[in-house]
Amino acid sequence: MRLTVTGRDGQVAASLLEVGHAHADVEVVAIGRPQLDLARPETVIDAIAATKPDVVVSAAAYTAVDQAEDEPDLAFAVNAAGAGKVAEAGARLGVPVIHLSTDYVFDGSAPGAYVETDVTAPLGVYGASKLAGEQAVAAAGPRHLILRTAWVYSPFGRNFVKTMLRLAADRDEISVVADQWGNPTCALDIADAILHAAAMLHGDKSFGAFGTYHLAGTGETNWSGFARHILDTSQALDGPWARVRDIATMDYPTKARRPANSRLSTAKFASVFGWTAPDWRQSTEAVVRRLS
Template structure:
């Protein structure tokens, strides 16, 4: 099976490249050959990869900067994502598109289901929701996977930031009134490979649509920071005290959902895959970050 993934340096793309198996060839396509902000580059680049399945992972992810660059955010996350799905449709293959918890406003009391109403509160979330709609419109054979709080040994992410800050600080203030499911990109890659294998061997698969794919275990940002630093300290790495603060004490240009919890029960039911518990996934990422 040939799996073409958009983006080369993103956390999920890097995790997929690493997780490729003997029977799965992962081809990462990125700039300049494929630039989601430049119409016309997408179809040619994806066609050249000759994929059996396309993974739409590349995105504009600068949440705060998106407030100042809405045109670029929508060009990449909406129009670009739609073009990726269209390219897959022209080749007669499915597309697996990654989306986000930011399509919700965070006011629900409990984990979000796929059937809950969307209501993004910022440009980034609105652009990703428009991308979901563009993907669904362009290719009927689509899986849209909403995930949240992604961390990994690759790229920029919260786990890396906490370890870096702990290396020269005794105390780190971290927001304690936003909740979600930290999700390892290593686990996302494993889930995508699991789902892709199912799609590849089952031509009659019909359960297309939106799924939530998040880590097992909910916490707030300060709790997640404590998990990371406790694991690091136990492995001989940097550690520090975590001080709870309110989101209002750490103002950002873009508002964040107070509740980003996602129920992944539908994905588990259809594909028979669930993420490991938070402590196990976090330990693997922290171990690898420290080994560097």
Template sequence: MRLVVTGREGQVVQSLLEAGQGLDGVEIVAVGRPQLHLARPETVIAALAASRPDIVVSAAAYTAVDQAEDEPDAAFAVNAVGAGKVAEAAARLGVPVIHLSTDYVFDGAGTGSYVETDATAPHSVYGASKLAGEQAVAAVNPRHLILRTAWVYSPFGRNFVKTMLRLAADRDEIAVVADQWGNPTSALDIAHAILHSAAMLHGNKGFGSFGIYHLAGTGETSWSGFARHILDTSAMQGGPTARVRDIATADYPTKAERPRNSRLSTAKFAAAFGWTAPEWRKSTQQVVHRLLSGETRQALSA
């Protein structure tokens, strides 16, 4: 099975490349700029065709949430038009596409965990561009899995876990928002879920459960609760730690509105694929350990 994933540097891409190492019968190829540039749609089909995929994983995206408010055209070019071109290329090649999306397609006003059929109502340019991408993918390739995830972190790239460890090395107290809730999700777990679902697609040419799925860590917390667990774990391993002070969203204004509720129900994915992410605390501990062990220590400064 040959998985071709768009992008080279993202957290999920790096996690997939790592997870695929040594797997019998699995080859993962990352294709990115300049060969494949989502803002230049004319590059997409040729780059993917040259890579000869059995399944395409559409992971590359414009992810600068606040910057997107000032660059809506750039965000939509990549997240909507570009994503659609990736799915179209997969369709032309006769293969499925697994496309990554986000909790930002919801307004965050709900009180429970969102299910796939809940109404979407993004409150940011980023969320709107990702929703448009979902629609473009579904319109051009019926053999699609759209995986919405949230609060992604890993040993790679820039993310909340690495930010908390970096800040704790320089200060005694960190103020963190306490009234936004979600499911912290390790990109390492996302990679394993993608490999698991891709194997089912590849092994079952008659697979009939394409569509939208939620894929997130098991369990929920607030950003401040997430921060406390990160720093408690770090302290137990001899790493940096600091006090966490709860603040309200209003005390930490951002250009783009964040969903107050990012909780996603993963029951549909579990039923279809027989896979559930580990409890979020366990996955967080794994990533913190890797960052502090020296295995990816240099990445803390990234």
């Protein structure tokens, strides 16, 4: 089975390349700029077709949440029109598409974990562009999985785990928001889930459960709790450590508003695909160990 993943340098793409190597029957091909540039839609279909995929994983995205407020046209070009072109390529080639989306399609006002049928209401440009991307993917063809995830980290790229370890090397105390809740999600776990789902799609031509799913780490915490676990794990490995001071969102103003509640229920994905992410603490510890 050959998976073509868009976004060569992203956390999910890098994780798919690593996890894919462990499967003798899986080949992962990552493509990105300049061959494939979601901001230049004319490049997309030919670049994907040249890789002859069995499944397309649409992971490339504009992810600068605050910057998107100043660059809405670019965010929508990449996350909406570009994502739609990737899905169109899959439809033309007759192969399923697995598209990565985000908790930012919700406004965070729900009292509990969001399910797939909950009303979307993005707070900013990034979330709105990703929601438009979901709609474009769905419009391009019925054979798609839209996987909403949240709080992604990994040994690759830039992410919260790496930021905490870097700051702890220079500071005695780090102030971290304590009133935003979610499910920390390791990109290596996302990659494992994608490979699991892709194998089902590829092996069952009559698969009938396409649609939108939530895919996130098991268990929940707030950002400060996440930070404490990262740094306590680092300390146990003789790595950098700092005290974490709880602050409110209002004490850490950002250009784009964040959902106060990013918790995602993954019951639907578990039911259909028989796969559940490890506890977020376990996956976090594994990544910190690799980075130590």
